[in-house]
Amino acid sequence: MLAEIRKFFADRSVLEVETPLLGHCIGTDPQLDFFTADYWLPPRRQTLFLQTSPEFAMKRLLAAGSGSIYQIGKAFRNGESGRFHNPEFTMLEWYRVGFTLPQLMDEIAELIEGLFSGKPLKETRRVSYQDVFVSFTGLDPLIFSYQDYCAFARECELSEAVGICGQDHALWLDFIFSHKVQPHLGENALCMVYGYPACQSSLAKINEDNPQIVERVELFINGIELGNGYYELTDAEEQSRRFDKELAIRHLHKQPSAVKDQRLIAALQSGLPECSGVAVGLDRLLMLLSDSASIDNVLSFSIRSA
Amino acid sequence: MAVYSTNEFKAGLKVMLDNDPCAIIENEFVKPGKGQAFNRVKIRNLKTGRVIERTFKSGESLEGADVVDVEMQYLYNDGQFRHFMVPDTFEQYQTDEKIVGDAGKWLKDQDSCTVTLWNDVPLAISPSNFVDLAITETDPGVRGDTSGGGGKPAVLETGAVVRVPLFVQIGELIRVDTRTGEYVSRVKE
Numbered sequence: 001m002l003a004e005i006r007k008f009f010a011d012r013s014v015l016e017v018e019t020p021l022l023g024h025c026i027g028t029d030p031q032l033d034f035f036t037a038d039y040w041l042p043p044r045r046q047t048l049f050l051q052t053s054p055e056f057a058m059k060r061l062l063a064a065g066s067g068s069i070y071q072i073g074k075a076f077r078n079g080e081s082g083r084f085h086n087p088e089f090t091m092l093e094w095y096r097v098g099f100t101l102p103q104l105m106d107e108i109a110e111l112i113e114g115l116f117s118g119k120p121l122k123e124t125r126r127v128s129y130q131d132v133f134v135s136f137t138g139l140d141p142l143i144f145s146y147q148d149y150c151a152f153a154r155e156c157e158l159s160e161a162v163g164i165c166g167q168d169h170a171l172w173l174d175f176i177f178s179h180k181v182q183p184h185l186g187e188n189a190l191c192m193v194y195g196y197p198a199c200q201s202s203l204a205k206i207n208e209d210n211p212q213i214v215e216r217v218e219l220f221i222n223g224i225e226l227g228n229g230y231y232e233l234t235d236a237e238e239q240s241r242r243f244d245k246e247l248a249i250r251h252l253h254k255q256p257s258a259v260k261d262q263r264l265i266a267a268l269q270s271g272l273p274e275c276s277g278v279a280v281g282l283d284r285l286l287m288l289l290s291d292s293a294s295i296d297n298v299l300s301f302s303i304r305s306a
Numbered sequence: 307m308a309v310y311s312t313n314e315f316k317a318g319l320k321v322m323l324d325n326d327p328c329a330i331i332e333n334e335f336v337k338p339g340k341g342q343a344f345n346r347v348k349i350r351n352l353k354t355g356r357v358i359e360r361t362f363k364s365g366e367s368l369e370g371a372d373v374v375d376v377e378m379q380y381l382y383n384d385g386q387f388r389h390f391m392v393p394d395t396f397e398q399y400q401t402d403e404k405i406v407g408d409a410g411k412w413l414k415d416q417d418s419c420t421v422t423l424w425n426d427v428p429l430a431i432s433p434s435n436f437v438d439l440a441i442t443e444t445d446p447g448v449r450g451d452t453s454g455g456g457g458k459p460a461v462l463e464t465g466a467v468v469r470v471p472l473f474v475q476i477g478e479l480i481r482v483d484t485r486t487g488e489y490v491s492r493v494k495e
Contacts, residue, residue, distance in 0.1 A: 031341055079364070080343070081313075082335025157359075164344075164363050174341035179361065182338075202340050218339075228339050281339075 001115060001286060002072060005092060008111050014068045014094060019057030021074060022048045025261035027056065028246035029202065030253065033078035035087075049259070050076035053279055054093050055203070056264045059232070062095055062275060063267035070094035072282070083294045084224060084284060087303050095277035101215045101231040104276035105192050108219065108229070112190050115289065121221070122189035129195050129213070133173075136181045141197050142212045144169040149176070156180060170199040185220035193218045201242070204230035219280065221288050229278025236268035311367045312345040320352070320373040323360070327352045327371035327424045335364070352422065352429055371424065378421045380413045388413070390421050390428070401428040409433050411466035412484045433484045438493045439463050440479050444470065457489075 009016065026034045026049035035050040051057070053075050061069055075091045096104055109124045133141040139152055149172050153161040158179060165171040185191040196216040198206060204216035215231035233239055243260045250257055286298040296302040310321060315333040322328070328349045337343035343364035350357050352373060378390040378399070387400040388410070399421060403410060405428055412433035413419060422430040444460035460470040460480075468482055470489045481490040 029340065031337075031343070079313075080335070080337060082337075085335055085337060158361065160361055164361070171342055174338055175344065175361070178336050178338055178341070178344065179346075200340065225339055 001282070001289065004115055005072065005111070008114065009070050009094070012068075012107075014070050014096070015066065017058065017061060017066070017069045017071050018073065019051075019054045019061070019071060021051050021076070023051055023057070024048060025056070025259045025263070027052050028243045028250065028258040028260060030246055030249045030255060033080075033256070034258070035076050035078050036256075052077050053091065055277070055279070056261050058093060058095060058277070059264060059272055060267040062097065063270055063272045068094070068096045068275075081303055084287075086283065086295050086299060088306070089295075090282040091279050092282050093277065093279040095232070095275050097273045097275045099276040101194065101217060101229070101276050104229055104231075104278060105194070105217055108192065108217075108227070108278060108280075109190060112219070112221075112226075112285075115285065119289070122187070124190040124192065125186070126192045126194065129193050129197065132185070132193055133177065133181055136184060137176060139176070141173055141177075144172070152176070170197075173197060173200060182220065182225065183223040185223055187222060189221065191220045193220065202228075202230070203233050203239070203242075205233050215276075217278070219278075224284055224288065225281075226284055226288075227278055227280035229276060231276045232272065232274075234268060234272040234274065236265050239268055240265050307372060308370045309367045310370055312347070312362050312364050315345065315347055315368075320371040321349075321368040322371045323349060323351075323368060326354075327373050327429065329373070331357065336361075337364070352424070355430075372426075373422060373424050373429065375420050375422050377418055380415060380417050380419055382415055383413075388431075390419070390431075393418075399423075399428050401431070405429065406431050409484075411464050412437050412439075412482070414439060414464055435483065435485060436481055436490065437484055438479050438481050439466070441470070441474065441476050444474065444476055446475070 022037060032052045034052050037048045037050060039046040039048045054071050054073055058069060058071060072092050074088055076088050078087060080087050105126065113121060130141055133139065137152055139148055146167065150162050153159055161175050165175055194217040195213040198212050198214050201214040202216065204214040207213045207215055217229045218225060219227040247258060247260060283295050283298050287295060290298060292298050310319060315330045317330055317332065319330045320327060321330065328351050330347060331350055332348040334346045336346050345362045345364050346359065347362060348357060348359050376392060379393050381389040381391055387402055388406050390399045409431040417437060419434060420432045421428050439462040441460045442463050445458050457469040457471055459467050460474065461467055468487060468489050470480060474480060474492060479493040481493050483490050
């Protein structure tokens with residue numbers, strides 16, 4: 001699988017890069033918990049972070065003029081362990097300079113369909129978040145109607161959602177999407193869901209025609225989330241604002257505080273080229289290729305025995 | 307009682323949910339890459355036996371339930387209560403038919419069974435997987451018929467009714483699988 005991926009990018013003249021796993025800064029996303037490491041250079045002790053994704057470092061390379069790049073490397077996310085999660089996992093991340101999100105989606109489909117050539121997938125499907133959400137739930141994901149969301153949850157015997165989600169629109173979407181939509185996505189096929197609601201924007205650009213949605217895509221096969229891509233946010237100020245907002249949420253929830261990556265902000269200020277990028281979980285891809293029920297089966301040693 | 311976080315939920319763990327003692331059957335970690343982590347948990351309510359699914363925000367916790375399975379000897383039925391005893395300590399427990407439920411028809415005096423205690427009160431009774439019981443009533447069989455086909459109903463000493471092969475007679479001891487309620491074999495005394 002790795003050799004095929006490398007050939008895919010070599011054929012397209014995308015440069016393979018390697019960026020540090022240990023860094024001084026870390027993503028501020030309140031949904032991602034990080035590992036810290038103690039860096040000791042006597043007499044100074046510093047806290048470094050194991051990267052939750054190579055995104056920031058790769059964007060700095062893009063801003064420095066690297067052109068299109070890809071990386072296959074480890075990423076670390078604290079507290080994530082389960083049938084589809086291991087706190088240390090392998091990620092393929094690539095950026096295409098000058099690509100719009102639909103262009104990147106074409107390339108994603110080509111790569112994934114190629115990797116599955118031994119056990120072909122059905123035709124790749126592209127659907128907007130709003131359409132797929134409405135079709136499985138009858139609810140509009142872009143407009144938060146507390147009453148309707150609660151009624152739907154009760155109807156599906158998921159009334160605990162009311163207590164968990166409260167008035168948090170994004171949380172409701174996570175809950176309903178992961179319980180009632182995602183399991184149906186990509187039955188033996190690649191399903192790409194695009195046009196995420198703005199409250200789940202992360203590092204994506206806002207759609208030019210509709211400020212309610214962002215240029216973000218998620219990949220699914222057999223209900224398993226495989227990857228996440230954006231038409232990348234290039235606006236340094238907007239990025240800085242989103243970081244501050246996420247730091248405030250972290251503070252509010254008494255989560256460990258993250259360190260805002262000023263070098264990334266500086267790179268954006270100096271100019272990140274218009275580009276699209278995506279990250280794909282290779283362990284999960286391997287699970288699907290090998291019909292494995294658990295991520296443990298495709299790791300040499302999972303976290304329990306590492 | 308200890309408190310358990312969603313990360314500690316594993317099959318067999320006994321917890322309190324909605325004021326009822328429950329056993330965890332399955333625990334799946336669900337997390338969108340850029341979203342909230344949940345644990346989708348399959349739980350059996352030990353009072354009703356019903357299995358439900360419930361989602362928790364990862365990191366939430368439940369209080370543990372003081373539920374233990376104890377091997378006991380079934381003593382007798384006094385008409386209102388059934389009585390059980392822990393062989394080692396001679397400690398006795400009594401419980402009514404509502405708790406005994408279906409297990410009742412497999413309980414013979416002196417036989418051992420498993421009593422599930424919640425806060426030291428019987429919550430459920432499970433008979434041994436296999437019990438040996440005498441037949442008290444059945445139609446006379448056809449001599450020489452050893453085939454498995456057909457069969458006939460037989461009433462056992464505890465009142466249970468099972469299907470047995472035609473050659474099995476009144477007074478004989480048979481072994482029954484209590485999980486399926488099916489005849490297994492004849493037993494020599």
